[in-house]
Amino acid sequence: MAGFSELSDSELLQAEELREAEEPRSARDPDGAGKRKQAPRPLDRYALRYLCVTDLAGQSWCEQQAVFGMEEPRPPAPETAALLDAGKSIHLARELEVHDLVKIPTTSREDSWAIKILNLLSMIPVLQAVGHVRELPVFGVIEGVFVSGIIDELRYNTKGELELNELKTRSRPFMPGEAQRKKDHFQVSLYKYIFDTMVQGQLKPDVFTNHIHLRPEQPLGCQLRKHAQKIGFMITSFGDLLELMHLNLMFSDIPGIDCLKIEYSHQESSVPLGTEVVPYEEATVKEKAQYFLAYWKGQREARGVDIEEAWKCQSCSYSEICDWRKKRAEGLEKRSGPKKSK
DNA sequence: ATTGCTGAATGG
Numbered sequence: 528m529a530g531f532s533e534l535s536d537s538e539l540l541q542a543e544e545l546r547e548a549e550e551p552r553s554a555r556d557p558d559g560a561g562k563r564k565q566a567p568r569p570l571d572r573y574a575l576r577y578l579c580v581t582d583l584a585g586q587s588w589c590e591q592q593a594v595f596g597m598e599e600p601r602p603p604a605p606e607t608a609a610l611l612d613a614g615k616s617i618h619l620a621r622e623l624e625v626h627d628l629v630k631i632p633t634t635s636r637e638d639s640w641a642i643k644i645l646n647l648l649s650m651i652p653v654l655q656a657v658g659h660v661r662e663l664p665v666f667g668v669i670e671g672v673f674v675s676g677i678i679d680e681l682r683y684n685t686k687g688e689l690e691l692n693e694l695k696t697r698s699r700p701f702m703p704g705e706a707q708r709k710k711d712h713f714q715v716s717l718y719k720y721i722f723d724t725m726v727q728g729q730l731k732p733d734v735f736t737n738h739i740h741l742r743p744e745q746p747l748g749c750q751l752r753k754h755a756q757k758i759g760f761m762i763t764s765f766g767d768l769l770e771l772m773h774l775n776l777m778f779s780d781i782p783g784i785d786c787l788k789i790e791y792s793h794q795e796s797s798v799p800l801g802t803e804v805v806p807y808e809e810a811t812v813k814e815k816a817q818y819f820l821a822y823w824k825g826q827r828e829a830r831g832v833d834i835e836e837a838w839k840c841q842s843c844s845y846s847e848i849c850d851w852r853k854k855r856a857e858g859l860e861k862r863s864g865p866k867k868s869k
Numbered sequence: 870a871t872t873g874c875t876g877a878a879t880g881g
Contacts, residue, residue: 579877588881603880611879618879639876664877677877697880707881714878740874794880842881 568825570672573597576739578823580665580676580721584714586819588706588839591831591852594822595845603844613794614696618679621694625661626653631754637745637765640735641755643675644772649758651779658683666730667721670820673738678718681784688785691715691722700793702801706836711789712805716812719784728777732769741765834859 566572575597585593595601602608622628633639643664650660659682666675680692693715697703703711724730735741743766747755755762762768787805792798821827831851832839840846 574874576874579875581878584878607880610881614879616879636874643876662877675877679878695880703881710881839881 566825568823569594569597570823570825575823577673577675578820580674580714580717583674583717583816583819584710586822587710587713587815589832589836589843590819590822590829591849592839592843592845594829595849601844604842607842610698610794613698617696617794617797618694621680622661625659629754631750632748633751634748635745636739637741638748638751640739640741641747641751641765641768644768645751645755645758645760648760648772648775651775651781654681654683654781655779665718665721665725666734667724668734668738669717669720669816670824672820672823673734674717674721676718676721678722684786689782690786690788691718691784693718693787693789695789695791696794697791697800698794700796700798700800702791706839708789708803712803713812713815715787715789715805716807717816719787719807720809720812720816723783725776726779726781726783728773730773730776732766732773735769743769831855 569575582593585596603611631638631642633642643666646662647664647666650663654660654663659680661680663678663681664675665678666673668674678691679694682690682692684690693711695703695711702708732743736743743764745765746763747765747768752762755768760768760771762771784807787807789803789805791800791802793800822829829851831849834855837852837855840849840852843849846852
């Protein structure tokens, strides 16, 4: 509590958790009413109005796993959970080095989205003045799908370039394998893609109303308005904020990201393991995004990993219900040929 | 919509 009460001019707003009673998914459609004409696209089936950057990155690891994660979320295995927790607290500690967290009560969906947008807007002048921010939110539309994410760290380096830095902490003291690096490269490339389009002024107010179905006329909560005012935004409705956001991004004079870096470090010893400079290939990023989003738009079936990456299944909590894995095993059996002839 | 609708990322 005490840690969160200090206010500074660079603070991160946080939606105060208000959990409502959860409704089981099965109770939503008690079947029978509407006859199915066509299978809905996965986005609609899971009632997803947007995807996160890490959802797409997760697809790069194993698409089938990412899909299971949406249809029946399961907690990770205990030892993985410990790893994630360790990673989380390291990230939080780093975040607190640069700004405080402030809890803001919310009463509407517009309020919670307003918090994310205010966080973004409040970080732009800090980036320009201090030259360094952490946990910067990004929003954009890729292939017609709204995508949201948070950039770990953004700074102007000694060369004056705008540099993205993503910290990855590891349990074992060496660099990750190819599959993991590929996933991480895609993750940071997506951040750049979204960030660049955002500062080009492409994040228009109607993106939030059309894709997320937020109401511009919705008045923002009192505490939220007070806070917005403190960081220089006089707003009453959510639409006011959207207009301000668009103008701010258009005229903020922020360049695109020049340089993408991933820093791997050992969790226990915090020994740096290596830094990867990720070459940004826009065409490749677009292609991959298009391929992964095609699944969510119902344009193709989900795929699991190929036999070469079957080792991933060992750390997957869905391995025993995965048909892709089963079919792959069956196919392998067939191909292994007539070993025993009677 | 009758009603209702998600912090993202954490690591492998």
